[in-house]
Amino acid sequence: MTAESLATFESSLDEVGVECVRATAGGFEEAVAPLLEEPAVGAPLPFEGVSLPDEVNTDPTVADLEAASTGVTAAGYGIADYGSVVIQGGPAGEEPVSLYADEHVAVVAADDVLSDMGAAFDRLAADVRDGAGQSIIATGPSATADMGALVKGAHGPMDVTVVLLEGR
């Protein structure tokens, strides 16, 4: 991570229609609060000193997922050149939470923003060999052009916001 990578990451996110919010660990709850539209679901965050607000349901049923407005998960890393986040799905439910809610809020540590696809694949390959069963390189909201015009929000979220966690 360099200052340059972060700047590139932010402008790439902007290009793919993703809002980026910067927050410190201490200021996380305050930063994330306005992004939550209830009902909200989430998967526990792995960052020290950072936890999800109480109103976020971290043990959702199928119906909760389908009804969710917001889904909050961590993302393993970001890719500056593309404005992508890598969602690593495990038993805590990152995959369904990031997929079913109307809006996905992805929390990524600034330290984990990688400059380009080459760096990302070095990391992805190492993770796969370490047993990461599922890594989704997600760039912007889900989309389709199959219905006669470009529509944001096909089967997956129609909005994505990235919370960039700084100063860890």
Add this chain to the structure above:
Amino acid sequence: MSAENRRKKAEHIRHLLDTEGDSVRQNTRVFNEGRYESTADLDDYERLKDEARAIKEDAIERLPELIDEVTEAVEANGGTVYLADDAADANRYITEVVDGRTAVKSKSMTSEEIEVNEALEADGADVWETDLAEFVLQIADEAPSHIVAPAIHKSREEIAALFDEVFEPADPPETAEELTRFAREHLGEKIRDADVGMTGANFVTADTGTLALVTSEGNARKCVQATDTHVAVAGVEKVIPSVEDLRPFVELIGRSGTGQDITSYVSLLTPPTDSPTFGEEALGSGDERDFHLVLIDNGRMEMRDDEDLRETLYCIRCSACANSCANFQHVGGHAFGGETYSGGIATGWEAGVHGEESAAEFNDLCTGCSRCVNQCPVKIDIPWINTVVRDRINRGEDGDLDFLVEGLTPDEEPGGVDLQKRLFGNFDALARLGSAFAPVSNWVAGTGPARSVLERTLGVDSRRELPRFERESLVDWFADRGPRVDPDAARERVTLYPDAYTNYVRTERGKAAVRVLEALDVHVDVPAAGESGRAPLSQGMIATARSNAEAVYDALAPAVAAGRDVVVIEPSDLAMFRREYERLLDGDEYEALEGHSYELFEYVYGLLENGAEIDALPDGDGERVAYHSHCQQRTLDLEPYTTAVLDDAGFDVATSDVECCGMAGSFGYKSEYYDLSVDVGETLADQFTTDDTADRTVVASGTSCLEQLDALLTRRPAHPIRLLDARR
């Protein structure tokens, strides 16, 4: 092809132009422009393509070993690999796994290839396509018209009408957003209730057993996530060595296909994964997930052993060859496609997996314009695959020689080659005779009865004006006239290659070329050299093309050996020297000729860069010109020389940006393709009849382009060299 079959084919194409042409054209153009823009942003585009190509070459070379490796990796992870010999074998296995349960699918062309839905349904299972385009096709009971965007032929209005008719919703969705919401909700229930998730795989890594799925809608993720049995279907060619090898493909595939830098989701799945699955109400543990990777041969291992079809296996199914193809842009995959695949590379796939008959249905729609060549992210020579398969189809057909054509066709081909193809493939012989008997031959050929016979027997469309042969060929004219620049005082000495069209039909551009080169102090020679082989090659007559190529080489070799450059007027012939001769001549011969050959304006540009003065040529004086470069010329990146020289000479140049004029040598003469050819040509004509271009002098480098423009515009077009000729 019989006259009746030609008529039917023409009718089918006309029908598609009327019903699907507009939607296909709009969508493919968005993809095509998007690809140009998105790849231009990539600093290392060429390096990534080379890397992707090298990975595929290596993977296919080591395929049996990689299949063993991926089998071990998947089994070590707890999954199962089934290697299916053919579609029936694959369907039998998948049917057993699904066992009558409900399956939800994401888009997979390989599953279309094996027609697994039909097999599952016959066994009593429900199968739902969840990709929105595939869903539309499933309820409309139609076939894909594009390998990436399968419902590209359907407009929003048609989809709205379809939903209305099938689902009779209380509040019928109309806008693209409403239609998407409606389909999402409908399919959401299917996904929730399904037991089996089926996907394809864009890539499978041998080292770790990881699938890469390139998607945008999120349905593939849901199909895998919500179910506890995952069946992934992939051709064996999808296996690549390692996870790191995915990188160039991930950067190239979205850009090459729909023109997105990257699609919304690239899923790297190393199943079975421990992500929770859907129970009745609560989420269930993912630990009991069941994973089956079905790798399908279905002709691929034979393709691997086939020197000419092997490259097809490098294809990553991005659709760049379809989107960059002028014919495809106008008619779509329902004409330009076989049983499963569509677009330029489909000829290779169809010939390999379904057989030559399926490829024969549409193979002629590739005109060899070569626009797809630089667009392919794995650098497959797609026109060559089309040519080889055409040659094989030619040879596979029985038939007897016809007296009418036999005398005109001193070719190397066996009996049975379609007479129409033989006629166009032997253009040199035809032109030689036409010229010898001109102008009588022109009068006779132009009469009603002659045109009617030509149309009936050979499918030469009578709406096309035939080329008018000149009595005096360029070579004869030059032999009489002789060179006008003293060889000892000349700046350079060159050989001007008299291609068959310039030699017998468009002699004016040849004479202009001689005079322009001489005005720049170049000593010119114009030896008789014969047709380049382009004409037979475009008909799939490779043996004849090779024999022509050898004759041309023999004619030009003395000049090349003496260190002289060869200047070529017709871009399609220069493209032969630069590209196809590599496959037709010995390596040394190819390199010698290729290294000494230049397109006319490329050469003039070089002269001007090296001391020749533009003042020696007529001043353009701001004359407004509309220039259409030639498809193969643009593939070789030679368009800029013409515009630069004309600019330098004081002309005001506007250029077209269509992929091809639609004439493509013989293509536009063929009665079965005349309507398509004109439809494609109209796009070019439109660009030259705008407010800015309607009064410009029209120039074009290719013979075919000139014929097409001549037919579609009221202004008479000419080769750009005529602008620089003092005799103009």
